[in-house]
Amino acid sequence: MDEALDKAIRVFRERGYHATSVNDLTGAMELASGSIYKAFRDKRAVFLAAFDRYKVARDEKLRNAIRAGKTGRDRICKALSFYVEASHGAEGRRGCLVVGCAAELATFDPEIAEHVTGALRKNEAFLADLIRQGREDGSIPPHIDAEATARVMVCLTQGLRILGKTGRTRAEMAGTVDIAMKVLA
Amino acid sequence: MDEALDKAIRVFRERGYHATSVNDLTGAMELASGSIYKAFRDKRAVFLAAFDRYKVARDEKLRNAIRAGKTGRDRICKALSFYVEASHGAEGRRGCLVVGCAAELATFDPEIAEHVTGALRKNEAFLADLIRQGREDGSIPPHIDAEATARVMVCLTQGLRILGKTGRTRAEMAGTVDIAMKVLA
DNA sequence: TATTATAGGGAATAATCGTTTCCTAAATCA
DNA sequence: TGATTTAGGAAACGATTATTCCCTATAATA
Numbered sequence: 001m002d003e004a005l006d007k008a009i010r011v012f013r014e015r016g017y018h019a020t021s022v023n024d025l026t027g028a029m030e031l032a033s034g035s036i037y038k039a040f041r042d043k044r045a046v047f048l049a050a051f052d053r054y055k056v057a058r059d060e061k062l063r064n065a066i067r068a069g070k071t072g073r074d075r076i077c078k079a080l081s082f083y084v085e086a087s088h089g090a091e092g093r094r095g096c097l098v099v100g101c102a103a104e105l106a107t108f109d110p111e112i113a114e115h116v117t118g119a120l121r122k123n124e125a126f127l128a129d130l131i132r133q134g135r136e137d138g139s140i141p142p143h144i145d146a147e148a149t150a151r152v153m154v155c156l157t158q159g160l161r162i163l164g165k166t167g168r169t170r171a172e173m174a175g176t177v178d179i180a181m182k183v184l185a
Numbered sequence: 186m187d188e189a190l191d192k193a194i195r196v197f198r199e200r201g202y203h204a205t206s207v208n209d210l211t212g213a214m215e216l217a218s219g220s221i222y223k224a225f226r227d228k229r230a231v232f233l234a235a236f237d238r239y240k241v242a243r244d245e246k247l248r249n250a251i252r253a254g255k256t257g258r259d260r261i262c263k264a265l266s267f268y269v270e271a272s273h274g275a276e277g278r279r280g281c282l283v284v285g286c287a288a289e290l291a292t293f294d295p296e297i298a299e300h301v302t303g304a305l306r307k308n309e310a311f312l313a314d315l316i317r318q319g320r321e322d323g324s325i326p327p328h329i330d331a332e333a334t335a336r337v338m339v340c341l342t343q344g345l346r347i348l349g350k351t352g353r354t355r356a357e358m359a360g361t362v363d364i365a366m367k368v369l370a
Numbered sequence: 371t372a373t374t375a376t377a378g379g380g381a382a383t384a385a386t387c388g389t390t391t392c393c394t395a396a397a398t399c400a
Numbered sequence: 401t402g403a404t405t406t407a408g409g410a411a412a413c414g415a416t417t418a419t420t421c422c423c424t425a426t427a428a429t430a
Contacts, residue, residue, distance in 0.1 A: 001282050009419090012290050014293070015292065015293065016201075016203065016205045016288065016289045018201065018203035019289070019291075019293075021386080021387065021388080022387080022388060022389085023386085023387085023388095027324075030410060031408075032390085032409040032410070033390095033406065033409085033410090034389095034390085034407095034410075034411095035283065035407070035408045035409065037388090037389065037390075037409095038257055038406095038407070038408075042388075042389075043388065043389090048254050051208070052371090053313060073242055073371085092362075093291075093292060094292070095292065099347050100288045100289070102288075102350045103280060103284055103285045103287075103288040103289060103347070103350065104201045104203075104208050104285070104288060104289055105202065106203070106278075106350045106351060107199050107200065107278060107279070107280065107350070108199070108200065108204075113350075113351065116351060117349070117352075117389080120347075120351060137229065139266060144204040145360075145364070148360045148361060148363075149359045151199055151348075151357065151360070152341070152361050152365050154206045154344065154348065155340070155341050155343075155344025155347075155348060155361060155365075156337070156340050156341060156344055158340075158343065158344040158347040159339065159341055159342070159343040159344035159345070160340055160341025161346075162284050162287050162305075162340075162343040162344075162347070163286065163336075163339065163340060163343070164303040164407055165287045165291045165292070165298075165301070166287065166291060166298065166301060166305060166336070167302075170320070172336065175333045176333060176336045176337050176340060178333075179330070179333050179334055179337050179368055180337050180340075180370045182266065182367050182370065183364050183365060183368065185366045185367065185370070197409095206416080206418080207417080207418060207419080208416085208417085216378080216379090217378060217379040217380060217382070217422085218379085218380080218418085218419080219377095219378065219381095219420085220378045220379065220421095221376070221420090222418090222419065222420075223376095223377070223378070224377095226403075226421090227419075228418065312382055349420095356425065371430100372410080372427070372429100372430085373428100373429080373430080374427100374428080374430095375426105375427085375428070375429085376425100376426080376427075376428085377415105377424100377425090377426080377427095378423105378424090378425085378426100379423085379424080379425100380421105380422090380423085380424105381406100381416085381419075381420105381421090381422085382417095382419105382420085382422095383418100383419080383420075383421090384417100384419090384420100385416105385417080385418085385419100385428095386415105386416085386417065386418095387401065387415080387417070388413105388414100388415085388416095389405100389412105389414090390411105390412085390413070390414100391410105391411090391412080392409105392410090392411085393408105393409085393410085393411100394407105394408085394409080394410100394411095395406100395407090395408085395409100396405105396406085396407080396408095397404100397405085397406075397407090398403100398404080398405070398406085399402105399403085399404075399405090400401100400402085400403080400404095
């Protein structure tokens with residue numbers, strides 16, 4: 001079932017929610033429509049499950065990506081590089097389920113909006129925590145406002161995802177986060 | 186016809202492309218479906234026209250917003266503040282046609298992708314120009330890379346639009362651009 | 371004035387949508 | 401082994417979709 005959900009994630013990322021028909025889903029998940037409706041209440045429930053799975057998989061990958069960082073600043077840098085990798089080339093074009101969700105569904109589906117808001121707040125809190133770690137280990141100046149600066153970085157990462165839909169190169173993206181690191185000075 | 190297009194813009198911003206039926210359009214534009222199809226080839230053509238109109242109206246407002254700025258840095262600051270105003274509260278929730286378009290259509294409609302790419306590149310070039318102005322009038326240090334730094338700012342503004350869909354306050358958004366201005370140091 | 375374009379409205383159309391229903395085959399339990 | 405539950409697939413459902421066709425009222429023309 002989880003492999004099927006992974007296929008669903010891919011389709012939802014590429015086409016968005018409204019543009020993917022359950023016919024698209026049956027093709028991608030290799031399940032007949034009857035089977036999908038036996039496992040999920042409706043198409044929206046498939047999307048919700050896909051969204052949750054996408055979120056936890058992505059969070060775990062992010063945590064792995066920063067693990068090797070020695071200092072708070074180093075971990076921030078690795079976190080931003082993680083988004084660079086996700087935002088360029090073919091993978092970048094595929095897009096992000098969170099930003100797609102924010103753009104497409106947040107306006108008129110309060111429950112899904114709740115999920116998006118939660119995902120973004122979690123990212124924000126995660127980055128703020130890394131900044132605080134950096135302040136303690138001396139890699140980030142003590143005058144830096146952790147919450148507000150983390151918010152800048154969330155904007156940056158979401159913006160990278162948008163730009164990535166238009167097919168930018170890794171070099172462009174990497175140069176962008178290089179400069180953005182100045183907000184930690 | 187232009188007033189009708191403005192109504193269409195509003196619906197497309199709130200609901201996205203696929204989630205707005207031509208029934209929604211007839212309601213918003215106060216035109217019967219027959220009349221819409223007399224003026225436009227199909228729903229996609231309505232969207233394209235709405236997108237173009239949205240873009241020129243927005244560009245003009247942006248230019249007006251920065252007009253009063255004395256220096257390049259000042260104009261950059263005013264440009265970012267313009268995005269703050271667009272990204273908070275109810276207007277922020279309504280969303281941006283460009284980011285919605287990037288998220289929803291850029292993957293499988295090459296022509297529309299072209300429009301999105303163009304809009305983002307234009308924003309980038311516009312901000313890069315302001316940075317160059319700042320370097321000349323001394324308000325921005327000469328070592329600043331105009332293109333790359335402008336790209337950071339495009340990411341920031343697009344990110345603000347995404348965050349704005351979740352209903353942030355003006356204060357949060359303004360604090361964010363305040364810190365982001367550090368990239369001009 | 372008489373006639374002809376034209377703009378717009380509303381019903382009809384075919385296709386596609388999400389969803390349900392029913393059937394088959396495999397697995398589980400007694 | 402035999403009975404029963406379960407997972408999955410194909411077809412059919414009504415609703416909704418984008419689009420077209422035809423009609424009416426108004427404006428332009430001669």
